[in-house]
Amino acid sequence: MISACILIRTEKGRFNEVAEKMKEFEGVKDVFTVFGRYDVVVDLEASNLDNLTKTAFKMGNIAGVVFTETLIEAKI
16 A cells, blocks of 8 residues: 655635545545645555556646645655
């Protein structure tokens, strides 16, 4: 399994709406709104990098999302 955090900036006032939509994606472990540069954080798990990539791109295309940044877990 691959774990990642997806950091999301939303359009003004749409963070709750976007957070609720993110909960519908397969592999989402947790979603929460935050203060700061980003508005929503998604904790995501996928079976492989290809599935993670597809999900991240789909999340970035949701209405109300301005941009995303994906942080993939590094196993050291």
